[in-house]
Amino acid sequence: MAKRKxxxxxxxxxxxxxxxxxxxxxxxxxxxxxxxxxxxxVNIDELKPLAEALLRRLPYxxxxxxxxxxxxxxxxxxxxxxxxxEKRSWTIYREYGCSFKIDITRVYISPRxxxxxxxxxxxxxxxETVINMYAGAGLFSIIIARHSKPAKVYSxxxxxxxxxxxVENVRLNKLEGIVVPILGDAAEVVEKQLQSTADRILMPxxxxxxxxxxxxxKGLRGRGWLHVYLHVFAEKGVDPRRKAVEMLAERLDExxxxxxxxLSRVVRTVGPRRSQVVVDVHVES
Numbered sequence: 001m002a003k004r005k006x007x008x009x010x011x012x013x014x015x016x017x018x019x020x021x022x023x024x025x026x027x028x029x030x031x032x033x034x035x036x037x038x039x040x041x042v043n044i045d046e047l048k049p050l051a052e053a054l055l056r057r058l059p060y061x062x063x064x065x066x067x068x069x070x071x072x073x074x075x076x077x078x079x080x081x082x083x084x085x086e087k088r089s090w091t092i093y094r095e096y097g098c099s100f101k102i103d104i105t106r107v108y109i110s111p112r113x114x115x116x117x118x119x120x121x122x123x124x125x126x127x128e129t130v131i132n133m134y135a136g137a138g139l140f141s142i143i144i145a146r147h148s149k150p151a152k153v154y155s156x157x158x159x160x161x162x163x164x165x166x167v168e169n170v171r172l173n174k175l176e177g178i179v180v181p182i183l184g185d186a187a188e189v190v191e192k193q194l195q196s197t198a199d200r201i202l203m204p205x206x207x208x209x210x211x212x213x214x215x216x217x218k219g220l221r222g223r224g225w226l227h228v229y230l231h232v233f234a235e236k237g238v239d240p241r242r243k244a245v246e247m248l249a250e251r252l253d254e255x256x257x258x259x260x261x262x263l264s265r266v267v268r269t270v271g272p273r274r275s276q277v278v279v280d281v282h283v284e285s
Contacts, residue, residue, distance in 0.1 A: 003029070010057050014050045023050060028111050030104060031091030032062040036083070044068065044081055051083035062086050065104065075159040076108045076205070096121070098142050100169050106161040107137045112268045113204075116278065117143045120227060123280075124148035124200060131198040131219050132156065133186035133212065134205035138166035138179065145178045154197070156182045156189050187215040199224045206231040206276060210251050217257060220283055228279045231270060240266055244277035258284040 004024075011024035026037040034054045036047055044066055051064035063086040069079035080089065090103040095114050102109055117140055124130060126149040132141045133156055141155035155170075157163050163183040170179045182189055186208075201216045201224070203209040209228050216226055228248055234240040241264040252259050263280040270276050 006057070010053050011050065014053050023047075027054070029058075029061065030102060030109060030111060031093040032060055033089070033091045033104060034058070034061045034064045035080075035104060036064070036066045038066050038068060044083075048083055051085075055085050063088050063091075065089065071108060075162070076207075077106070077159075078108075080105050095139065096143050096147065098139075098146050098173050100137055100139060100142070101165060101172060102137055103161070103165065107159065107165055108162075109137065109139070110268075113139070116267055118147075120144065120202065121147045123225070124150055127151050128199040129197055130154070130200045130202065131190065131194055131216075132202045132204075133190070133216065134203070134208070135166060135181075136162050138169045138181065140202055140204065141166075141179045142169055142173050142175060145175045146173060150178065153179045154182060154194055155179050156184060156186045158183070158185050187212045190215045190219040194219050196221050200227070201225070202227045204229045210247065213251050214255055217255060217283065223282070223284050226281050226283060228281065229267065230277050230279065231274060232277050233274050235273065240275040240277050244279050248279050248281065252281070252283075260284065 007024040007027050008020055012020040015023055022039055028035045047066050054061050054064055064084045065080045066083050067078045068081045071078055089105045093100045093102045096118055121144045124144050128150045130144060130150050130153045135141050135155040135157045138155055141153045144150060145153050155166060163181060166181045170176055170181060195218045198219050201219050203216055206229050209230055230244045230247055232240040232244045234243050245261055245264050259281050261281050265278055267276040267278050
């Protein structure tokens with residue numbers, strides 16, 4: 001809360017209190033790097049005074065970057081432009097007692113998912129086998145392994161650079177043998193290597209979750225938990241949580257699954273009337 005207040009103050013100093021909310025809510029601190037998610041109607045040069053103010057007011061920030069594209073492509077990356085401070089895109093990012101070496105230009109990462117990392121870790125029971133179908137640099141997988149005593153966490157990503165970071169982060173957190181990094185397409189890996197393996201499967205890639213649902217079902221040991229992340233556009237008055245459940249239920253019904261929905265929650269806002277929603281569902285057969 002104190003950090004949010006300070007970011008608001010810094011933005012108000014640069015742009016005035018009336019415009020501050022347009023900027024401070026778009027600042028993310030990743031290790032010692034500040035990232036500004038650029039408003040679509042703002043020129044990059046207009047953000048340089050904010051970058052300088054962040055360096056001046058936040059002594060732990062050493063480099064400031066701005067996103068110059070949306071998340072896109074097979075590897076779900078953004079383009080970045082350096083604004084101020086050290087021209088360095090890697091950092092050590094920490095969450096819940098775990099450390100992660102991250103290059104922001106080569107792997108997708110968002111601190112806005114930190115609560116979700118912890119929430120899922122608390123749900124995992126000792127001895128479970130978990131599959132993380134889109135693991136990135138390994139944050140979900142490593143936090144689960146550190147805090148929840150699973151038997152194994154199979155941690156898959158198609159991005160070779162993310163995979164390298166994941167391998168390094170497993171070593172960094174001394175979790176070799178528990179977190180198993182796998183480079184490849186998640187659907188193919190589950191089909192060829194991990195059928196009937198998992199008690200719990202994470203699907204934190206909204207663009208592919210519904211398409212890959214048949215493969216996730218094959219990865220379960222007949223029954224188990226799915227955590228499915230979806231992007232939902234909800235018109236005014238429509239609950240995005242309900243809409244996400246309806247989307248997932250329609251797909252599970254098509255696939256003939258027996259299931260019960262345990263929870264749906266909005267993880268974050270990703271655009272005008274567009275939300276990322278997670279649905280926790282127990283598949284019974």
